[in-house]
Each structure stands twice: as structure tokens, then as C-alpha cells.
Amino acid sequence: xxxxxxxxxxxxxxxxxxxxxxxxxxxxxxxxxxxxxxxxxxxxxxxxxxxxxxxxxxxxxxxxxxxxxxxxxxxxxxxxxxxxxxxxxxxxxxxxxxxxxxxxxxxxxxxxxxxxxxxxxxxxxxxxxxxxxxxxxxxxxxxxxxxxxxxxxxxxxxxxxxxxxxxxxxxxxxxxxxxxxxxxxxxxxxxxxxxxxxxxxxxxxxxxxxxxxxxxxxxxxxxxxxxxxxxxxxxxxxxxxxxxxxxxxxxxxxxxxxxxxxxxxxxxxxxxxxxx
Amino acid sequence: xxxxxxxxxxxxxxxxxxxxxxxxxxxxxxxxxxxxxxxxxxxxxxxxxxxxxxxxxxxxxxxxxxxxxxxxxxxxxxxxxxxxxxxxxxxxxxxxxxxxxxxxxxxxxxxxxxxxxxxxxxxxxxxxxxxxxxxxxxxxxxxxxxxxxxxxxxxxxxxxxxxxxxxxxxxxxxxxxxxxxxxxxxxxxxxxxxxxxxxxxxxxxxxxxxxxxxxxxxxxxxxxxxxxxxxxxxxxxxxxxxxxxxxxxxxxxxxxxxxxxxxxxxxxxxxxxxxxxxxxxxxxxxxxxxxxxxxxxxxxxxxxxxxxxxxx
Numbered sequence: 001x002x003x004x005x006x007x008x009x010x011x012x013x014x015x016x017x018x019x020x021x022x023x024x025x026x027x028x029x030x031x032x033x034x035x036x037x038x039x040x041x042x043x044x045x046x047x048x049x050x051x052x053x054x055x056x057x058x059x060x061x062x063x064x065x066x067x068x069x070x071x072x073x074x075x076x077x078x079x080x081x082x083x084x085x086x087x088x089x090x091x092x093x094x095x096x097x098x099x100x101x102x103x104x105x106x107x108x109x110x111x112x113x114x115x116x117x118x119x120x121x122x123x124x125x126x127x128x129x130x131x132x133x134x135x136x137x138x139x140x141x142x143x144x145x146x147x148x149x150x151x152x153x154x155x156x157x158x159x160x161x162x163x164x165x166x167x168x169x170x171x172x173x174x175x176x177x178x179x180x181x182x183x184x185x186x187x188x189x190x191x192x193x194x195x196x197x198x199x200x201x202x203x204x205x206x207x208x209x210x211x212x213x214x215x216x217x218x219x220x221x222x223x224x225x226x227x228x229x230x231x232x233x234x235x236x237x238x239x240x241x242x243x244x245x246x247x248x249x250x251x252x253x254x255x256x257x258x259x260x261x262x263x264x265x266x267x268x269x270x271x272x273x274x275x276x
Numbered sequence: 277x278x279x280x281x282x283x284x285x286x287x288x289x290x291x292x293x294x295x296x297x298x299x300x301x302x303x304x305x306x307x308x309x310x311x312x313x314x315x316x317x318x319x320x321x322x323x324x325x326x327x328x329x330x331x332x333x334x335x336x337x338x339x340x341x342x343x344x345x346x347x348x349x350x351x352x353x354x355x356x357x358x359x360x361x362x363x364x365x366x367x368x369x370x371x372x373x374x375x376x377x378x379x380x381x382x383x384x385x386x387x388x389x390x391x392x393x394x395x396x397x398x399x400x401x402x403x404x405x406x407x408x409x410x411x412x413x414x415x416x417x418x419x420x421x422x423x424x425x426x427x428x429x430x431x432x433x434x435x436x437x438x439x440x441x442x443x444x445x446x447x448x449x450x451x452x453x454x455x456x457x458x459x460x461x462x463x464x465x466x467x468x469x470x471x472x473x474x475x476x477x478x479x480x481x482x483x484x485x486x487x488x489x490x491x492x493x494x495x496x497x498x499x500x501x502x503x504x505x506x507x508x509x510x511x512x513x514x515x516x517x518x519x520x521x522x523x524x525x526x527x528x529x530x531x532x533x534x535x536x537x538x539x540x541x542x543x544x545x546x547x548x549x550x551x552x553x554x555x556x557x558x559x560x561x562x563x564x565x566x567x568x569x570x571x572x573x574x575x576x577x578x579x580x581x582x583x584x585x586x587x588x
Binding site for chain 1: 297298299300304305307308320328329331332333334335336337339340341342344346349492493521541543544545546547548
């Protein structure tokens with residue numbers, strides 16, 4: 001059940017490439033959050049910007065005894081709201097509504113889990129990696145960005161025992177080019193008898209390509225979609241994507257906020273999803 | 277304290293109604309709002325059949341407001357009755373069903389079906405959605421059209437009939453009067469203002485539908501003025517709306533002439549707004565020693581502020 005927390009900013013860690021990680025005191029949200037869920041944040045106290053913005057829960061913050069105390073978000077400046085969040089100082093308070101949305105379902109052994117992240121699409125995978133580690137599922141992170149300085153927070157995954165595969169478009173770190181290149185090679189190499197599930201979040205063309213690769217190689221694939229959202233609760237119908245029903249029926253405009261953000265990649269009618 | 281009001285034979289416990297199109301089918305909010313605590317829940321507009329609505333992007337933020345062009349995506353009246361109404365009844369919501377039509381016959385058919393369903397409190401007639409080409413607003417933009425839809429629905433239902441008026445006309449008050457003459461039990465106003473936003477770099481409209489409806493605090497003073505104008509020409513209850521964000525905004529609409537209000541856009545911003553509005557209204561009644569909230573309706577004092585000193 002979502003709650004609205006008047007949350008204090010604990011830290012705002014600025015990172016290269018217009019990224020930052022903001023930690024909030026928000027025990028009531030952290031206590032019930034599941035992997036891949038999101039929150040709606042009011043980035044200002046006033047009417048500009050008016051609407052809240054959706055953010056994946058990046059990290060679940062805990063005290064020394066492991067009790068959840070808050071959450072962090074992985075922010076990239078792209079517009080007015082995210083730019084305000086880039087500048088925010090510790091002590092400031094913002095309204096945070098959550099946790100929201102259909103979570104990832106972490107697979108268990110013997111299946112392995114491969115997380116494929118592009119840019120700010122890294123955001124939902126720390127919580128998933130923790131859930132996978134708790135189930136002792138072998139996991140791998142395929143993480144792509146434009147250049148080396150825009151690959152962030154890899155240590156969070158290393159500390160959970162996640163195998164890391166990197167790619168940059170300018171070749172400054174990891175494979176040269178798109179992350180789907182090493183992903184495709186790994187899919188080719190993997191024996192069919194060894195199950196693996198793909199979890200994808202990133203730019204729409206990347207998610208579409210991963211969905212196609214997973215289909216070709218006969219692997220399950222969930223994507224976490226981001227669309228412009230008005231409310232996060234299913235009230236406004238602005239965040240829809242065309243998606244087939246679970247039983248394979250014809251596509252309908254389906255709300256990302258409550259029927260997603262996690263969808264089976266094969267349900268999504270990719271050619272009709274607005275790219276951003 | 278008495279916060280109640282009557283619309284036809286229906287009594288609403290308080291004047292706070294969730295606005296159609298901004299609250300899903302109500303059930304989406306049952307985890308965060310006690311639906312029974314609201315004066316009413318106006319559910320998303322329903323046609324006879326399911327509709328997919330417009331392609332995204334469907335909303336865009338504007339200064340103190342937003343444009344939407346959802347295109348009345350909906351599950352149709354039959355699925356609503358089968359799949360959503362039972363939960364609304366179980367939660368004791370006062371259900372106001374917003375009904376749409378591309379033809380007069382469709383309004384009548386949808387109204388007839390809902391009148392036979394258990395648990396519907398009132399019908400709001402959507403003759404004002406700016407985002408669909410056929411039907412709807414073409415009735416709402418013509419005085420004979422408004423009169424025709426209201427009187428046709430009036431003939432087939434005993435439920436309170438509440439046409440929702442568009443502000444995209446020269447004189448909203450004349451439409452309120454046409455609705456009253458046709459037998460409406462109340463009018464609700466305003467629907468959104470037809471508007472447009474353009475990305476200057478791509479030179480493309482920000483909405484896939486090119487144009488959309490403006491809502492939110494940006495439109496509030498215009499909506500208040502329109503409620504004030506309607507109050508002067510009709511006796512039936514008025515449900516006012518347009519960017520209500522605080523209890524003072526609720527009271528502003530009521531003092532202008534609204535008997536009840538709807539809250540839409542600001543419910544997106546704060547889904548917990550309802551208890552805050554209610555607390556604020558009670559506080560106001562305390563401060564002003566009011567026992568009946570309806571006593572503020574239409575009490576705006578327009579007498580001259582001071583003796584005129586400019587001689588003409």
C-alpha cells in the first residue's frame with residue numbers, strides 16, 4: 001500500500017555526466033518496497049513543475065541492524081524536475097509517494113539472471129540484484145553507456161557478487177559499441193540446458209533489441225518501461241503502452257504505472273512505443 | 277456541522293467529488309482514499325463500447341497546469357458494471373457515472389443500462405470533452421444540442437442528470453440555462469480548455485492529438501468566473517471545478533455559487549488531498565461560525581468596496 005512521505009534529503013552525491021544519487025529518509029516506503037518498484041516525487045514545493053516525477057527505487061538504505069531507513073534515487077538531468085533534483089541540498093524535504101508498480105520477479109537457481117542496463121536504466125537493478133543474491137541466483141549485469149565516465153555505481157553490484165559486463169559507445173571502457181553486442185554473444189554461448197532470464201531497462205530501442213534477442217534465443221525477458229506519468233496510481237491513463245494481454249490477446253493501451261512498469265518483453269508492441 | 281447537499285433526490289454527505297477522468301474508475305484509489313468519505317466519485321467517461329483512446333504522449337505539463345488528450349480510453353459500460361461497480365458498491369462509494377456518446381442514441385442507451393444497474397447514484401453527461409471529434413462536445417457547443425441530450429436522457433432515467441459543460445463557448449451561462457430547462461438536476465463545470473503546446477526544437481506538437489485540454493490551477497480564476505455567471509441564471513445545483521488545490525479554493529468556488537466541487541488535476545499531485553481539503557473546510561466553518569456549509573453558496577459580496585469618487 002503506497003504512502004506519501006515528507007522525506008528529508010540525507011545526501012546528494014553528484015556524479016559525472018549529469019547524474020546524481022539522492023538518499024532520502026523514507027522508512028515507511030523502504031520497509032515495504034520490492035525490487036524494481038518506483039516512487040513519485042514532487043520535485044518542488046510549489047506549482048512549478050506541477051506534477052510528480054516517477055523514479056525507480058535505486059537503493060534500499062538500512063541502518064546497522066539491517067532495518068530499512070530510506071531509499072535513494074539515481075537521477076539524470078533531462079528537464080526541469082530532474083534539474084531541480086540535481087541541485088537539491090541535504091536537509092531539504094520533498095513529498096515521495098510509494099512504493100508503486102508491479103515489481104520484478106527474481107528467478108531462483110538453477111536459473112541465472114542477466115540484467116541489461118542502458119544509461120539511467122541502471123536504476124531498478126540494485127534492488128533486483130539484492131533480491132537475486134538473497135535467493136543465491138547467479139547474476140550478471142550488462143551495463144552500457146556513452147562513455148566511461150557515465151558508468152556509475154558498479155561497486156554496488158560487485159559487492160553483491162554480480163558478474164559485470166560493460167560497453168561504451170566510444171570504446172573508453174568495456175566493449176566498444178552497444179551493450180547488445182556482448183549480450184548477443186553471451187546468449188549464443190549459453191547452452192540451452194542452462195536457464196537464464198533477462199531483465200532490461202534503458203532506452204526504448206535498446207529494450208526492443210533485447211526483447212528481439214531474447215525471443216530469438218528462447219529466453220524469458222522482462223523489461224521495465226518508463227513513460228510520462230501523471231499520477232502513478234492508475235488514475236490518469238497518460239502512461240499507456242500498447243501491450244498484448246497475458247494470454248496473448250490483441251494489444252490494448254495498458255497503464256505502465258499499475259500494470260507495469262515491468263512487462264514481459266513479448267507483450268509489448270515495440271513499434272508503437274514512443275521512444276525517449 | 278452539516279456539509280451535506282442535495283442534487284435532485286440524491287444527498288451527498290459533503291461537497292468533495294473526485295473529477296471524472298482524474299480518478300480512474302475509483303477502485304484504483306481504494307488503497308489510498310476511503311471512497312465512502314468522498315461526497316462522490318465521478319468515474320472515467322464511459323461509452324457503450326470499449327475505446328483505446330489516443331496514442332501517447334497524452335499529457336504535457338504547462339505553467340501551473342497540464343494538457344491532456346487521453347481520448348476517453350475506457351472499458352465500456354458493460355465491463356464497468358461487471359468489473360468495477362461491485363467493488364465501488366462494496367466500498368460504499370457514491371458513484372457518479374460520467375457517460376459519453378457519439379450519437380444521441382448512444383447517450384440514451386448508456387443511461388438506460390446504468391439506470392438498471394445497482395449502485396449508481398447519478399449520471400454526469402460528458403458533452404464537453406475537447407479531445408474527441410465525434411459527438412460529445414458537438415452537443416456541448418450548441419444550445420439545441422445540449423437541450424436535446426439532456427432531455428433525451430431525462431426521459432429514460434430517474435437518476436439525477438448532471439451535464440458537464442465545456443468552457444469553450446462564448447457564454448457558458450446560457451448552456452447552464454439550456455440544461456436546466458431540459459430537466460437537468462445540476463450542472464458541472466468546467467471541463468478543460470482547448471489548448472496546445474509545441475516543442476520549438478522539433479516544431480512538433482507536444483501531444484500526439486496536436487491539441488488537448490488545459491486543467492489545473494492555471495484555469496482556476498476563469499472557472500470561478502464561469503461558476504459565478506452560471507449561478508446568476510440557474511437555480512439548480514452547480515458543481516464547480518478547475519484547479520482546486522486547497523480548501524480555500526473549494527470555498528472560493530462555493531462562494532461564487534457552486535454547491536459542490538470536483539477535484540481532478542491536483543489529485544494527481546497529491547492523492548491524499550481529500551482529508552486536507554475536508555479539514556480545511558471544517559476549520560473555515562469553525563472560524564466563521566457556520567453550521568451549514570451550503571449557507572456560503574453564492575454569497576459573494578459584489579457591493580461597491582468604497583464610495584465612488586470618480587465622477588463621470
